[in-house]
Amino acid sequence: MSGPPVNTTAPRARDEQERATTVASDGFGPRPRPTIRNVAERAGVSKSLVSLVLRGSPHVSEHRRQAVLTAARELGYRPNAVARSLVEGRTHLVGALVADLHNPFYAEFLDGLQESLHGDGLRLLIGNSQWDPAFEDEAVEAFLELRVDGLVLLGIAPTSETLIEATSYTPTVVVGERDIELDSVDIVVDDDQLGARLAVDHLVEHGHRRIAHIEGARSSAARFRCEGYLVAMRRHALAPYIMVEHGDFSEEGGRRAAHALLSRDPRPTAIFAANDVVALGVLTAATEMGLSVPEDLSVVGYDNTHLSSVHHISLTTVDQPRRAMGRSAAALLSDRIGDPAKVARLRQVTPQLVVRRSTGPVPQGADNV
Amino acid sequence: MSGPPVNTTAPRARDEQERATTVASDGFGPRPRPTIRNVAERAGVSKSLVSLVLRGSPHVSEHRRQAVLTAARELGYRPNAVARSLVEGRTHLVGALVADLHNPFYAEFLDGLQESLHGDGLRLLIGNSQWDPAFEDEAVEAFLELRVDGLVLLGIAPTSETLIEATSYTPTVVVGERDIELDSVDIVVDDDQLGARLAVDHLVEHGHRRIAHIEGARSSAARFRCEGYLVAMRRHALAPYIMVEHGDFSEEGGRRAAHALLSRDPRPTAIFAANDVVALGVLTAATEMGLSVPEDLSVVGYDNTHLSSVHHISLTTVDQPRRAMGRSAAALLSDRIGDPAKVARLRQVTPQLVVRRSTGPVPQGADNV
DNA sequence: CGCGGGGGAGACACATGTCAGGACCGCCAG
DNA sequence: CTGGCGGTCCTGACATGTGTCTCCCCCGCG
Numbered sequence A, B: 001m002s003g004p005p006v007n008t009t010a011p012r013a014r015d016e017q018e019r020a021t022t023v024a025s026d027g028f029g030p031r032p033r034p035t036i037r038n039v040a041e042r043a044g045v046s047k048s049l050v051s052l053v054l055r056g057s058p059h060v061s062e063h064r065r066q067a068v069l070t071a072a073r074e075l076g077y078r079p080n081a082v083a084r085s086l087v088e089g090r091t092h093l094v095g096a097l098v099a100d101l102h103n104p105f106y107a108e109f110l111d112g113l114q115e116s117l118h119g120d121g122l123r124l125l126i127g128n129s130q131w132d133p134a135f136e137d138e139a140v141e142a143f144l145e146l147r148v149d150g151l152v153l154l155g156i157a158p159t160s161e162t163l164i165e166a167t168s169y170t171p172t173v174v175v176g177e178r179d180i181e182l183d184s185v186d187i188v189v190d191d192d193q194l195g196a197r198l199a200v201d202h203l204v205e206h207g208h209r210r211i212a213h214i215e216g217a218r219s220s221a222a223r224f225r226c227e228g229y230l231v232a233m234r235r236h237a238l239a240p241y242i243m244v245e246h247g248d249f250s251e252e253g254g255r256r257a258a259h260a261l262l263s264r265d266p267r268p269t270a271i272f273a274a275n276d277v278v279a280l281g282v283l284t285a286a287t288e289m290g291l292s293v294p295e296d297l298s299v300v301g302y303d304n305t306h307l308s309s310v311h312h313i314s315l316t317t318v319d320q321p322r323r324a325m326g327r328s329a330a331a332l333l334s335d336r337i338g339d340p341a342k343v344a345r346l347r348q349v350t351p352q353l354v355v356r357r358s359t360g361p362v363p364q365g366a367d368n369v
Numbered sequence C: 001c002g003c004g005g006g007g008g009a010g011a012c013a014c015a016t017g018t019c020a021g022g023a024c025c026g027c028c029a030g
Numbered sequence D: 001c002t003g004g005c006g007g008t009c010c011t012g013a014c015a016t017g018t019g020t021c022t023c024c025c026c027c028g029c030g
Helices: A015-024 A036-043 A046-056 A061-076 A082-087 A106-120 A135-148 A159-169 A194-206 A220-235 A251-262 A276-288 A320-338 B016-023 B036-043 B046-054 B061-075 B081-088 B102-117 B131-147 B159-170 B190-206 B220-235 B251-262 B276-288 B323-336
Strands: A006-011 A093-098 A122-129 A150-155 A172-175 A185-190 A211-214 A243-246 A269-273 A299-305 A316-319 A345-349 A351-354 B007-012 B093-098 B123-128 B152-156 B172-175 B185-190 B210-214 B243-246 B268-272 B298-303 B314-319 B345-349 B352-354
Touching: A006 A351, A015 B036, A015 B152, A036 A061, A046 A061, A061 B268, A082 B061, A082 B131, A093 A106, A093 A135, A093 A351, A093 B061, A106 A122, A106 A211, A106 B123, A122 A135, A122 B102, A135 A159, A150 A320, A172 A320, A185 A194, A185 A320, A194 A220, A194 A269, A194 A299, A194 A316, A211 A220, A211 A251, A220 A243, A220 B251, A243 A251, A243 B131, A251 A269, A251 A276, A269 A276, A299 B159, A320 A345, A320 B276, B007 B323, B036 B046, B036 B061, B036 B190, B046 B061, B093 B131, B102 B123, B102 B152, B102 B323, B123 B131, B131 B159, B152 B159, B152 B220, B172 B323, B185 B323, B190 B210, B190 B220, B190 B268, B190 B298, B190 B345, B190 B352, B210 B220, B210 B251, B220 B243, B251 B276, B268 B276, B268 B352, B276 B298
Parallel strands: A093 A122, A093 A150, A150 A172, A172 A185, A185 A345, A211 A243, A211 A269, A269 A299, A299 A316, B093 B123, B093 B152, B152 B172, B172 B185, B185 B345, B210 B243, B210 B268, B268 B298, B298 B314
Antiparallel strands: A006 B345, A316 A351, A345 B007, B314 B352
16 A cells, blocks of 8 residues: 655644634534524424525514524524425536546536526536546446435446436436437537538638548547548548548557658658647647647647647637536436426537647648658 | 527427327426335335344345345335435535646545545535635535535635534645644645755756746645745745746636746746646747747646646656545544544645756756856 | 244425415495 | 404425444354
């Protein structure tokens, strides 16, 4: 066992007397939380009335209402969401299962998601599967036991038994995966094929012909981007120049694939990577092979991760409107929670090319080979 | 209202018949979830016995145990965590309030946190305050209503009324902030002062004297790093060369501060930034002013964010063992949940210098000015 | 036959929302 | 003036799904 690099664990100085007066504790840890009953007693009413006041019922006299509110405030009363959930049959919780919290794409998506869910009175619970199907199932299991009102699957297709069963119990939105033939599952994706086309078109405008593609990991998004690349190349009558190498959505994978591509003769003058992270690997490979970007090689990524906007990198890339996608997912989910029998919907957002400094005109003499 | 860039929302094709057979639904959305009662009836026992079996009681005959387990499996029974929480008085939930989910530092910390919490049977609930004190209070309010068993504050010091009150009800761990005079609050930090010393020592070893510091936002971590810088400079008898500029933990802030520093005459030959993100801004400023790194200027960051390891950036930085910190926080919290009356503890981890390519020897003739 | 113990059942508690009904008041008609 | 009626305000009982505790039954053994 590798111990954590902890070098100090010390009790902090404490003034026991201050503690007693500040917290008004009995010395046995946190004080018990006041219940609706305590409020009722203090206000001299029944607990039902307290409930009515707190739920904003109009059939309460102003006199009692004030008494209840005052008592609640004085006691620092906070309704117990657990008990409320039990009787309401709703938890107002949404579970988001993320394939990889590290990917900044998901973080920004979650911003938009949480923002919108919050507006609908829903709270976000995040689980991280770390790309491990076992963790996926376990996290979903936890969500189901908690009786979350909705489920959001990020970069995860419901293929396992557990996940499929989950979608039959709980309104679900899948993000970034297509081809899901399940009812009560809405889908949010960007138009990957169009995004790929934008990238290729941009490179063609700069005179590039030998445009290669590094494919992403086994996911429908990667498949669609590759397909978009192929279609666009053919449309520009560049079918003879089609080159596809396989990467795995990682920087190292991108680096390896780029090495392979750039060792060809003639080598590509431009590379469209499945991913910003992969594109970063391409940049590294280019440096290692003594090629400068964009003079010798143009590079395009996908996602417009904040990485790509860093000055030193300045990567031309395809932007997915992540926040908007998050908001869409929230809207679809709220809708489905309201009426679970709704027809499954597919919401597709439009990607946009962001031109930075990793792309430029084709090198002189490179296209007459 | 700026509409989201949605271009398609279409009903997906559905085979209603398939739906009916697959989901066995009555056409009114998700089927009701089986309860412990349903399992009891199917197994021909009382619900108490089902509970005993599921909780692993030894005083159950093998015959009945099998009957119960079979019935539960056939019904797809999953215990209702809400009801269980209500009776147990524990939710097994931990709320983490993060100042900024975008900062990769927090994401990696959360990895370690979740990993360890999971081992203790606790689940992680994440709230994002976006640096807004109003959001902080609201998120904490939500956590309190949910009756989370523990609270983790990331980059947030409990100063507001609501937060202070929260710590008196709920075991709390604060990460990255010091000087908290509250009971039942444990603290996890790295030794910021030591980290700063490591950075300065490294630069001094390379012959640098005119070493500047860009201070972070108003937080105790930033204050300690600055103090560490000052102490280290004095220890090396470099007090006359002390230069401190203010940044705000953002890339843009770092860029501005670097511009100011690099416009001085004589200008610093090295900059120690409060943060990796700030350091990125310094790199940008250097490029803009025609200075190359590390030939003309050495740059050191803090955090060892994954950003710093990107090949094109390759930033020398001070590593905080984030995952280990996450695990420490989890351990402290579990401990305190077990015994809330524990004395408050401070756990300090040791930072480590990671040398990459943004630092090098002092430029020729720069130190004889 | 009595007693002990294993195995199982029923009742209660957790904190809240809801709903049916009850108390009280005022107004109107007899 | 009084009884009835309608409306307002409030209360008590019940329900949500589970864990636990007490009690009971029955079987086996002494």
